[in-house]
Amino acid sequence: MSVIEHADDLPAWAALAVSFFLVVGAGLTLIGTIGFARLPSFYERIHAPTLGTSWGTGGIVMASMIFFTVLATRPVVHEILIGIFVTVTTPVTLMLLARAALHRDRAEGNPEVPAEAPLTREAEGQPAAGE
Amino acid sequence: MSHTILAWSVTIAQVFLAIAMALAALRMFRGPRAQDRVLALDTLYVNSMLLLMVFGMRTGRVIYFEASLVIGMLGFVATVALAKFLMRGEVIE
Incomplete structure (x- = not known):
């Protein structure tokens, strides 16, 4: 194992907190990806990686913030940018992807997905599509 | 002591994330349909x-x-573009 020389003067409580958040974040990301690799259908699989984008990212961002704040003896919070960005973008991408998959399944007449409800079709038939 | 804890946890986190990337790559090669790969x-x-x-x-x-x-940022843009492609068959209309 290589050595982390630049963190020699990190106090023990900070090392414990950083280690806790780091292992929790990486472990949750791993659990989410295992679920992504093992779940049977696409609509179940799309839920699993969000474990990595919510608490996986949150834990590692928190660990990095504590680590650099204690080492630099001043507040270092620029990692929160990544947390905010991932929190904002993940629902958008997964929503778009799930709708695309649903559209593909319906276009193929896949019996496993429910048919489009007439009410929503009427509501979306308005110029709301905008494209 | 604290140095040892930190070194071990960083190594464990790297190993976990590497295994997770390997599993995601496995799903990308296996994945039955295009949306699984995206x-x-x-x-x-x-x-x-x-x-x-x-x-x-x-x-x-x-x-x-x-x-x-x-x-x-690149991941966000790439996934949105690919989802749009799966939905419409083209990226820019």
């Missing part, structure tokens, strides 16, 4: 972003933070 690519982007952040903690440099920010 989702696997998105997972791969997020995992590599986290791995770069852990790498930045190991080396103590800030440049890895910027790299992981760029990877996160």
Whole structure:
């Protein structure tokens, strides 16, 4: 194992907190990806990686913030940018992807997905599509 | 003591994230349909972003933070473009 020389003067409580958040974040990301690799259908699989984008990212961002704040003896919070960005973008991408998959399944007449409800079709038939 | 704990946890986190990336790559090669592959690519982007952040903690440099920010943005744009392509069959209309 290589050595982390630049963190020699990190106090023990900070090392414990950083280690806790780091292992929790990486472990949750791993659990989410295992679920992504093992779940049977696409609509179940799309839920699993969000474990990595919510608490996986949150834990590692928190660990990095504590680590650099204690080492630099001043507040270092620029990692929160990544947390905010991932929190904002993940629902958008997964929503778009799930709708695309649903559209593909319906276009193929896949019996496993429910048919489009007439009410929503009427509501979306308005110029709301905008494209 | 604290140094040992930190070194071990950073190593464990890197191993976990590497296994997660391998599983996502496996799903990308196996994945029965195109949306599975796109989702696997998105997972791969997020995992590599986290791995770069852990790498930045190991080396103590800030440049890895910027790299992981760029990877996160590219992953968002790539996944949105691919989802749009799956929906419409073209990216720019």
